[in-house]
Amino acid sequence: MTDTAHSSSGKSTAVNGIEFDNTRPQERSRTGMSADALRRAISDHLVYSIGRPAAVLTSQHYYMALSLAVRDRMQQRWMATTQDWLDLSNKVTCYLSAEFLMGPQLGNNLLNLGLESEARAALAELGQDLDEIVACEEEPGLGNGGLGRLAACYLDSLATLERPSIGYGIRYEFGIFDQEIREGWQVEKTDNWLVSGNPWEIDKPDASYFVCWGGYTEQYQDIAGRHRVRWIPRRVLQGVSYDTPVQGYGVNTCNTLTLWSARSLKSFELEAFNTGDFYKAVEDEVLSEKVSKVLYPNDEPEAGKRLRLQQQYFFVTCSLQDVIRIHTERVGLPLSALPDKWAIQLNDTHPSIAVAELMRLLIDEHDLSWDEAWDITVATFGYTNHTLLPEALETWSLSLFGDCLPRHLELIYEINDRFLDEVRAAFPGDDDRVRRMSLIGEDGGKSVRMAHLATVGSHFVNGVAALHSELLKDSVLKDFYELWPERFGNVTNGVTPRRFLALSNPGLRQLLDETIGDGWITDLDKLRGLESYVDDPGFRERWRKVKRANKSRLAEYVHSSTGIELDPTWMFDIQVKRIHEYKRQHLNALHIITLYHRLKSNPGLTIPPRAFIFGGKAAPGYYLAKRIIKLITAIGDVVNADPDVNRFMKVVFLPNFNVQNAHLIYPAANLSEQISTAGKEASGTGNMKFMMNGALTIGTLDGANVEIREEAGAENFFLFGLTEDQVESVKSNGYRPMDYIERDPELAAVLELIADGKFTHGDTEILRPVLDSLLHHDPFLVLADYRSYIDCQERVSAAWLDGDTWARMSILNSARSGKFSSDRAIAEYCDEIWNVSPMNVDL
Numbered sequence: 001m002t003d004t005a006h007s008s009s010g011k012s013t014a015v016n017g018i019e020f021d022n023t024r025p026q027e028r029s030r031t032g033m034s035a036d037a038l039r040r041a042i043s044d045h046l047v048y049s050i051g052r053p054a055a056v057l058t059s060q061h062y063y064m065a066l067s068l069a070v071r072d073r074m075q076q077r078w079m080a081t082t083q084d085w086l087d088l089s090n091k092v093t094c095y096l097s098a099e100f101l102m103g104p105q106l107g108n109n110l111l112n113l114g115l116e117s118e119a120r121a122a123l124a125e126l127g128q129d130l131d132e133i134v135a136c137e138e139e140p141g142l143g144n145g146g147l148g149r150l151a152a153c154y155l156d157s158l159a160t161l162e163r164p165s166i167g168y169g170i171r172y173e174f175g176i177f178d179q180e181i182r183e184g185w186q187v188e189k190t191d192n193w194l195v196s197g198n199p200w201e202i203d204k205p206d207a208s209y210f211v212c213w214g215g216y217t218e219q220y221q222d223i224a225g226r227h228r229v230r231w232i233p234r235r236v237l238q239g240v241s242y243d244t245p246v247q248g249y250g251v252n253t254c255n256t257l258t259l260w261s262a263r264s265l266k267s268f269e270l271e272a273f274n275t276g277d278f279y280k281a282v283e284d285e286v287l288s289e290k291v292s293k294v295l296y297p298n299d300e301p302e303a304g305k306r307l308r309l310q311q312q313y314f315f316v317t318c319s320l321q322d323v324i325r326i327h328t329e330r331v332g333l334p335l336s337a338l339p340d341k342w343a344i345q346l347n348d349t350h351p352s353i354a355v356a357e358l359m360r361l362l363i364d365e366h367d368l369s370w371d372e373a374w375d376i377t378v379a380t381f382g383y384t385n386h387t388l389l390p391e392a393l394e395t396w397s398l399s400l401f402g403d404c405l406p407r408h409l410e411l412i413y414e415i416n417d418r419f420l421d422e423v424r425a426a427f428p429g430d431d432d433r434v435r436r437m438s439l440i441g442e443d444g445g446k447s448v449r450m451a452h453l454a455t456v457g458s459h460f461v462n463g464v465a466a467l468h469s470e471l472l473k474d475s476v477l478k479d480f481y482e483l484w485p486e487r488f489g490n491v492t493n494g495v496t497p498r499r500f501l502a503l504s505n506p507g508l509r510q511l512l513d514e515t516i517g518d519g520w521i522t523d524l525d526k527l528r529g530l531e532s533y534v535d536d537p538g539f540r541e542r543w544r545k546v547k548r549a550n551k552s553r554l555a556e557y558v559h560s561s562t563g564i565e566l567d568p569t570w571m572f573d574i575q576v577k578r579i580h581e582y583k584r585q586h587l588n589a590l591h592i593i594t595l596y597h598r599l600k601s602n603p604g605l606t607i608p609p610r611a612f613i614f615g616g617k618a619a620p621g622y623y624l625a626k627r628i629i630k631l632i633t634a635i636g637d638v639v640n641a642d643p644d645v646n647r648f649m650k651v652v653f654l655p656n657f658n659v660q661n662a663h664l665i666y667p668a669a670n671l672s673e674q675i676s677t678a679g680k681e682a683s684g685t686g687n688m689k690f691m692m693n694g695a696l697t698i699g700t701l702d703g704a705n706v707e708i709r710e711e712a713g714a715e716n717f718f719l720f721g722l723t724e725d726q727v728e729s730v731k732s733n734g735y736r737p738m739d740y741i742e743r744d745p746e747l748a749a750v751l752e753l754i755a756d757g758k759f760t761h762g763d764t765e766i767l768r769p770v771l772d773s774l775l776h777h778d779p780f781l782v783l784a785d786y787r788s789y790i791d792c793q794e795r796v797s798a799a800w801l802d803g804d805t806w807a808r809m810s811i812l813n814s815a816r817s818g819k820f821s822s823d824r825a826i827a828e829y830c831d832e833i834w835n836v837s838p839m840n841v842d843l
């Protein structure tokens, strides 16, 4: 920890001309970093911000007061950071993402400010317990899973690495649904996260922008006689910004997350717009605010199509208008300098309409020529691809797109014409290639291909793990790679060690600090220092004690949320992630049934006891994923109640997997299940969180598993399954699930237990869809990997029996997880794609 974050001993400082008096002993209660100043700040906020008399104060009130006090301290750093990059011409990263899965803020902000013990002491003086107060926070679930959480980890690393940055996204009024499990089925509940207020955000109604929608375009000549186009929208609404500070760890840098909320326009404001149908526009006012109402679940191709496009355009245009306003009005630079001052990253194709929108703003609103505008656009954007799954590649039907964004469709046609000329020049006579690369897809009704738009409009394209980036060049973006090989690269994902180690595993944090010092928090490669302790029995014992305590902590949580009791001496075998066929939770389930079957048919058998723990949400419209949850809970009901087997195994489905309970889950794992079909998981980040916390991985050669195995050493990783090549060849030869069943009597018996209704009180219908998928239409080859998986699990069990060996492997996994810090990933983005350097902030 550098002492700049704790400059409480400093003198008075000025930010924006405002004096901050930091002198001791009576520190300012808005900014002082001592426990005493914090206590005064909390008391002040209870009176002046919360306004409740002492007699009625609840933990929630203390949560609000402490959070506001913490935000005050960030505010000073936030203003200094912003002022600095406005003054000095530092380049700023904008991370455009439809999702930011930030997780609870209070604990993380205390950690990053170095205020944990001060906050604990301050609350204790007020008769409150910090852990209880921290637990009051409703987490902002503004993301579905890995992609949104990655964006949040990247904001933490950008701030910690002192890189000026703004995250831009949507302030969904309702985030990802809350999941309940009733009678074994997923039930969705609205996530009303704003209901008790959000102390972290500051709304800035002065930073608001108009957002046009629908209508038509008109050509005209401007006074200089130039040919111009204007967009006559059918509707106009407004985006208002809500800013949340993002505090770096141990530094003064405090960056910004700007989330846009939709507002309808007042009638008088509408007059400023030459809308095609004034009265219709006014009637539509009510509809406008729907735009930022709710986060859509992924894995639902048809859900809310039009509104989703509107959400994407809404946050993209607000963000780009904001960048241009800051650039021209606050920084005072010409638009030609945009790429020198801003690096804008597109997190998947969700914000890729930005390519056409920046062109529109530069040409229609700021009078630039096509060529000037295009050079700026390509130099400014970078695009991160997150998936190879064809069904997840975003396209919009041409008619829908043209109806919603008529001007953008014209611009996309023009971009496409010029681009395809370039393709024809590079590959003369290759008409098929031209058709494949077009921004407009012709197969099955015309559509706009957003991945193509993002690729053509960016100077760099990256995948999220080495294997994924290679496959990208070889499959969905192959033609583009052949045209522009220099534009393609890889940045393997990472996760922040602040949240996923220091904050969520305090026991391990303390052991690490005592063993190798605390430098690992900002330099995770320092964990390598643990390798010299693997042969130290005393250290191994302490290591195991930490894991045991984390397992007890999770067991308590499992008991309180499901009623199931777990023995913390058992192996905790955990698979938490979105429920999806490609992630293959059903393969894990087949292993559990296999053990159940063995124990039932062989009463003398003993096996090393395991707790199988699952968590994850299924998209509400993803029928099969919901049946897979039912499969798991049904197995759990039978296994947990059967004394023949529950001495050796228990099965838990933890409801509502989110960032908050992830803090309890990853640190408690002995075994991390990363069992996707090879070639389908772009990277995974859960795999990294498990590894850092000392879990061993059982996994396929997929996504970042490949690199995890390389780093950990093959001998410290449980590998099984077909490789990506083998998957492709099985598929091209025609995958026949029955072949595997005929060859494997145990597999046949396992499937029969499901078919006979063994886990569903004799009902043979409930789980039939899962069986049908496994037997007849399974693109993810579950049965092809079954035997390899079961055999590998035998090796896992054998290794578990030798506690010392397991502890050694666990330590080595943690010790070698440095590569998977988001600090490494962000440093790569900054050096190779964004060209953004550190900016030290002084208070």
Ligand SMILES: *Cc1c(COP(=O)(O)O)cnc(C)c1O
Pocket: 144, 145, 146, 149, 576, 577, 578, 657, 658, 659, 662, 683, 684, 685, 686, 687, 689
């Ligand atoms: C890390 C994380 C994910 C991503 O998990 P994967 O195993 O990489 O799919 C999803 N949800 C939450 C809450 C996470 O913390």
